[in-house]
Amino acid sequence: MAGLQRFSGDGSRSRIMTLTAPVVASILYPIGVVMSQQKQFNIAVIGATGVVGREFLKIAEERRFPVKSLRLLATERSAGKRIPFGEGEITVEVTTHDAIKGADFVFISATGAISKEYGEVSRDVGAIAIDDSSAWRQEADVPLVIPEVNPDDVMWHKNILAIPNCSTTPLVMCAWPLHKQNRITRIIADTYQSVSGTGSAAVAELEAQSRAWAKGEKSPASVYPQEIAFNVLPHVDTFLDSGYTKEEWKMTAETRKIMHEPDLPLSATCVRVPVFFAHSVSAHIEFEKPIKAADVRAILKDAPGVIVQDDPATNSYPTPLASAHKDAVFVGRIREDSSKANSIAMWISTDNIRKGAALNAIQIAEEMVKRGLV
Ligand SMILES: NC(=O)c1ccc[n+]([C@@H]2O[C@H](COP(=O)([O-])OP(=O)(O)OC[C@H]3O[C@@H](n4cnc5c(N)ncnc54)[C@H](OP(=O)(O)O)[C@@H]3O)[C@@H](O)[C@H]2O)c1
Secondary structure: OHHHHHHOOOOOOOOOOOOOHHHHHHHHOOOOOOOOOOOOEEEEEEOOOOHHHHHHHHHHHHOOOOEEEEEEEEOOOOOOOEEEEOOEEEEEEEOOOHHHOOOOEEEEOOOHHHHHHHHHHHHHHOOEEEEOOOOOOOOOOOOEOOOOOOHHHHHHOOOEEEOOOOOHHHHHHHHHHHHHHOOEEEEEEEEEEOHHHHOHHHHHHHHHHHHHHHOOOOOOOOOOOOOOOOOOEOOOOOEOOOOOEHHHHHHHHHHHHHHOOOOOOEEEEEEEOOOOOOEEEEEEEEEOOOOOHHHHHHHHHOOOOEEEOOEHHHOEOOOHHHHOOOOOEEEEEEEEOOOOOOEEEEEEEEOOOHHHHHHHHHHHHHHHHHOOOO
């Protein structure tokens, strides 16, 4: 399955080479490139062997993030594995408090409990934690940041910053530029979320169930409560007393926090679909004043990080398959909602591992570097 190439290359057959700081720096910035004036940073990545952690490393290389030293941390299960970085490999270590001492940035993509613990430890040792989980997102002193939307929020950090949920980010990146022109009064958002949003075990489960189905066999569900292959589950995260799931609640609470609109009405239905990579959202957005589909297209064409792909005549619209492995938020099927005045419907697809997680985390770090906060 082509989509799974994301997981190739754990470098386990190659020789061990733990990169030292200058080696990493010289890999990223070969001799001749003037990098001497640019500050470089000690980085620790917790969850480096996971779906998000591995993508993080790819993006750090692609964007030439100024790495001075890099420590890759996970559990004992992965300790000793070698992960390619630059022209070499780095050995994965067990996550310990000592391992993050001296780090400037600690990128955390592991479990909620690890995020809680290592967010605090990072703060105690003076490092900046950028956390992918939901553990810190609603804390009053933790900025929840999409750099294209609320970059100024990095200014009030207290050493811990959070990235939003991977369905919230693309929705807000489309909603925010519109809201600035014509106040949003309500959002209805239905998601179509890929299994990679649950992590590597869920990707393996969809693959195993699909292979079994092709052979006329069954492979049991273990990550999800029911089979995910050739199925659709209206169930992402746990159910709350309200009848919504926690994922649905997160979309509402996070959108409000990022947009600084604490009362914005938003109702979400989050659905898991048998897609490996990239989440999609069907959004119905209501505005204070009249709005035309053409205006929305024009505004979103200028929105940072957003690509309008909207030509029904040529069957051109965003899909998860085409959006996977890309950085942008793709939006299309933009139309005036025939059921309500001043309302627009649209369809959004975005790679949940890149802009939904790892890329956003790196962009927050870049924003902090740009502002001289580290
Ligand atoms: N996937 C997404 O679309 C997405 C988007 C936004 C945010 N997130 C968040 O990012 C985090 C990671 O997600 P993922 O999809 O990358 O999951 P994953 O593929 O299951 O990877 C989990 C990673 O965490 C490590 N880990 C697990 N328990 C640990 C512990 N006790 N101590 C240290 N490391 C531990 C694992 O190490 P081993 O390999 O040693 O087990 C692995 O590296 C989660 O908090 C998730 O909510 C994910």
